[in-house]
Amino acid sequence: GIIEASMIRDKEKVNKAKQDQQIVKWKQEIYRDIIKESKNLYDKYLNGDSPNSITNKKAYSATRITSSDESIIVAKGSAGAEKINYQFAVSQMAEPAKVTIKLNSSDPIVQQFPPNASGASSLNIGGVNIPISEQDTTSTIVSKINSLCADNDIRASYSEMTGELIISRKQTGSSSDIDLKVIGNDSLAGQIASDNGITFTTDASGTKSAVVYGKNLEADVTDDQGRVTHISKEQNSFKIDNIDYNVNSKGSAKLVSVTDTEEATKNMKAFVDDYNALMDKVYGLVTTKKSKDYPPLTDEQKDDMTTEEIEKWEKKAKEGILRNDDELRAFVEDIQSMFFGDADTIIALRKLGISEHENYNKKGQISFNADTFSKALIDDSDKVYKALAGYSSNYDDKGMFEKLKKIVFEYSGSSASKLTKKAGMENSSSASQNVYSKQIAEQERNISRLVEKMNDKEKRLYAKYSALESL
Template identity: 25%
Template structure:
């Protein structure tokens, strides 16, 4: 048998002896590889542990966001606003809103400028499907020219103007729309091909919106006989709001309309129909209407925030406790490469599920994290002057059975009663700030706990989100050490394998030499017998 090793050294085995050298060396090397396989199994276990640690850390990061919200006083100052007439005004409240009763009297809604064709224009599409030129669509000839002014102002405060010229035999109505919009005057042009109408519309509402036809030499836009038959349907001329359509007039300044209303007797003017006053956002929907607005504490929102927080807490400690209690199957070590070759994919999957189970069983790091969090949730917060609540049980939040390992339950009726009686006391229980950890509110202390936990796990197992190429965590360093040991052993195994081949080759050469000597002696005896 002739083989070549990785160094391309010619190997001749078994020719003289008839021994299956390859099989013998393979069996010998399988024994030699046992320490390497053990190192690879150790590496796999560490990698699985690292994945489990990082999965828990990701859960802690998600939980930290919930805890951060519980640190904010705004969470406990949630307000709600209701309107007596939702059709007239919609309302929402922020935590800055002042509780009370408000009356809003809406005189006028904010409006922009709208100009559109009074009648259906000539069809812009020809019978062959192409778009007609202006000359064909409107019976025009030569070049049309007009100058527009929109809401955009120059550096000196004057309105920006743009003069447009269109060769009617070359351009279409869509070219007109495109060039007006490209000028960025603060006025938007469009053409409705379904109803064959041209439109000029301000991008917003209020008195800052502006439109003016400065020149229109060909009466393309303006005048009673304009080509596009444009009429202004929304806007203000001077101080008079347009209540019925009027022909667009050259040289006339058109502006938008501010919303006009009184709130508890105070007059306001706003450029839009949606605005915020004293923490309440109003959306005006109807003019000449009076509505009542009530702002009050949003107990349901506060309860839901606390419930979400407790659910998130139960979820994260549940995941950690599950890892701490997971069964360890020591009879199922990670598979070696040769073992994998002998199993099906389904068998490999089932084996690995058992092999990686319980790798964090009774882990002291995770156990310490859970205990710290549980202690924080059961702690009494000192120094809450004037409050009847100094721990979570006062709010109806209590620990379950011993075997539930710290799971919390909420008595919602008791929690609601506490929030309604003393919302500030509930807020301070969670958000109290202090220099000493032991004097902080529950959310403030728990936020520190979670940050420390994330840091400890990152030191142990590294982080998926790290921006450095090197993993300097404990497991990361151990993995590098094992890789170095594996590489050293692989080099040594190559040397051992080469030594075996040299030894068997020497044996083959000796046997071959003996065979040659025997043949010579046999030949000599044969000749002597004659």
């Protein structure tokens, strides 16, 4: 009892050091959560390549293009696209250069098409020689072509349905070609010529040569004035006047623009909800008061509690540990002043359905009026795009979301960002090179020193009392 009583102060020191360290670990955890959520917001809405991007012109489209037959053609306009009313008549799809050869799949090729007297035959495709051995069947020749021609954008396959070996380029259009030579096998060359309607030339050595070309997409487009424009495209997907077209088959279909801001408005609302949730969380962290009644638990206290009790306690213990944190407060305030820092900006944004949240406790948050936003898009979608997402190398001329993108990146986008310098990101170079990790490591060394000191004292006391008892 005497020794335990003598050790109380030392144990308290160790527990206090462990509690202090636990608070820093929690701070780091919370910080990393905020970094992760900021990065998610950035990747989903502020990265121009994301389908949900609000910095991309497509996010401000006020029209939708309907097709009378989507199996023939579909189209999607981006911001700035004029309204259309077109009749598309597609007479030819874009196709790659292609050669087909009727073969049965089981017998060796040389049994179906015996070589010339020399005995050796081969195909030369795009300058690559493919020897045909006595054992080669369709499956082995397909493998040979695909491995030897892999760098040439050429692939081979066999269709059991049609009984055809198909050699084709990946690229479509009239500039796609296959330079084909048949060496030492006139019967195979004859089959290829009749299957594909091509004429071979023959050189002095008897080699048969031909070039097979792909086809362009060919279509006649009639506008609502009855004017006809012929288009010829290398691919079945193409862009004209800010409209992306995808042609799926031959035939006729009508494309008409209709006013529709639903998709753009829905995406903007989703962004505002996710953005507000992040601001709410960060501002909550810097304003929540700390409860003095819930310090981190010691190991002894945890031993006497259930898992559920520990979780409830720790939830309370984490509250308010980042109250008035400098970096988190600055994060909210930088965004708040960027959006609502001057009267002109406030007025301009209000016309687009974006205003400061009326509740003062929701600092940094946005109130979004979907009807006002939708109407602004219908009136002038280009103007909305420029105000919110227009890019400029000059910061003051950037759209609001381009400015937001810059701030979010400065705080959480890389290992040199303000929040990351403080807490680090997992699985990155900053994971241990940050303020909190260094602090935790220093505290760990301090705890070890205190524990060592306590153990030494305990040993000394036991030795002292053992000596007294033996007298």
